[in-house]
Amino acid sequence: MPIRVPDQLPATDILRGESIFVMSETRASTQMIRPLRVLILNLMPKKIETETQFLRLLSNSPLQVDIELLRIDNRPSKNTPTEHLDNFYRQFEAVKERNFDGLIITGAPLGLVQFEDVFYWDHLKTIMSWAKEHVTSTLYVCWAAQAGLKLLYDLPKRTRKEKLSGVYSHETHNAYHPLLRGFDDCFLAPHSRYADFSPSYLEENTDLDILATSKEAGVYLAATQDKRNVFVTGHPEYESHTLHTEYVRDCGEGMDPQVPVNYYPDNNPSNEPHATWRSHGHLLFSNWLNYCVYQQTPYDLDQFSEKNFTTDE
Template identity: 80%
Template sequence: MPIRIPDELPASDVLKKENIFVMPMSRASTQEIRPLKVLILNLMPKKIETETQFLRLLSNSPLQIDVELLRIDDRPSKNTPTEHLDNFYRQFNTVKEKNYDGLIITGAPLGLVQFEDVIYWDHLETIMTWARKHVTSTLFVCWAAQAGLKLLYDLPKKTRKEKLSGVYFHKIQQKFHPLLRGFDDSFLAPHSRYADFSSEYLEEHTDLDILAVSDVAGVYLAATKDKRNVFVTGHPEYESHTLHNEYARDLGEGMDPAVPVNYYPNDNSDNEPIASWRSHGHLLFSNWLNYCVYQQTPYDLEHFSEDNFTKDD
């Protein structure tokens, strides 16, 4: 089944060229189907690129999904046209009275910024608090995972001395957990972050299910017992050249970045990078949509209640 997005959204043409079934709102309105309603809070500067990446992963599901895009505030963007934001993004005050089946909060280039110095920190806290009563399951990605751990568990910011950049092997920890259905025992996923997520620290200070870990990158995937909060510390949505573009950007800014690990053939940045995580990314999002959202959410979102969820679900 397709994702439902505005007819004029730039991602629509990109995904159609990739043979991904995108249903325009004009056609979806004629079908008597209750689609899942998923809200994406896009914190990345290049919003068109990021929204396309997430829409690509959301499309790989038999469920029909109605996607809405949310911006954190109304500050002008240096990397996204104002017209695009005005046409396709909602402000929080226009959605705060509504309920959603799923919420995705993207990463943000704030790895070296202290939480108290993030200009929209209070607003982000408001949205995360709102989600507890208005969203069935929230997916926190990369920087958002660290922010979520701070706001939900009061865990302080833990920063690595050097940036973690590359594609790393991970081992699953609970082979029968719904989020891991279909996963190989070991799988690859990209990381690009300064945050540090050790399994020992999360096990000691939270009640999260630790689902996938890396000997180098630490915890990759964790979730609350009720599956209402899912934390992904890497970037399963990345395209094949995303890490390369970040590496080239840092070089251009006069930095001395390390070559992303296990990304270029023979670790030579002159070689064309290879995306080795694509299948895992699609499977992770399909599992989240099915087991954390669709199987948990009420049919009528007007009857959404926190009482519908227990730690034993």
């Protein structure tokens, strides 16, 4: 939330230069507040587990957020009860005429599948294109980040030879960028993907602000200059046992996976893993809600227009 200060206070310009949201008394006295509308397109098979993880991160904010859940198609689910989907999820046709403050597109277990072979690829492209004119800021997570880069920059799918799995150290860049507000210079975050996000490749082929990278995992966080598209290549929403569950699953399927890096104490899967990324996960989502959504979105969503947005920090 903003700091409210007297008009013309000398400290205002300094704080704004550090991406601290400062609101003058004049603006505060005329400010109208309403709940933010955030749509979550859940592409993961275990939808209840995934929606819980994202809702936990979105809840750590003083902003009031109204959540709606979106499914990509109406095929029966093997991992989520039909009753749950019917009661809590909407089809795109039910929301496409409306505007939203934020959209989150989750990851999907499609790391080794080519885009054109994804059953719902054309429908996903339709939703992503729709977001350009109906959503203030879209957050692409893991596989969705790769899909978003294909749509926005026509970047071909790049796949690692081995799955990236574990908890990796990252360095921040552009310390005063709003999305990095409050971040340590180095922080931990989990990854579980085949997708390759090379910093040099993104720098050469996009105009994205590269905000956090890892020597092992590549780009973790990037955003367009207007903050309307944010890419997170890891899984800040993961719970402490999520990587363990995936590791056990892959072992059971005879995939002979590598032990997730920097995850189990002493690198021993028999030891209880601990979440070491939770604080930065909450901070990232809080910053996204505040600086990319709340600070950018029009009060009247019916007045939504791409002209409302600038690249000014």
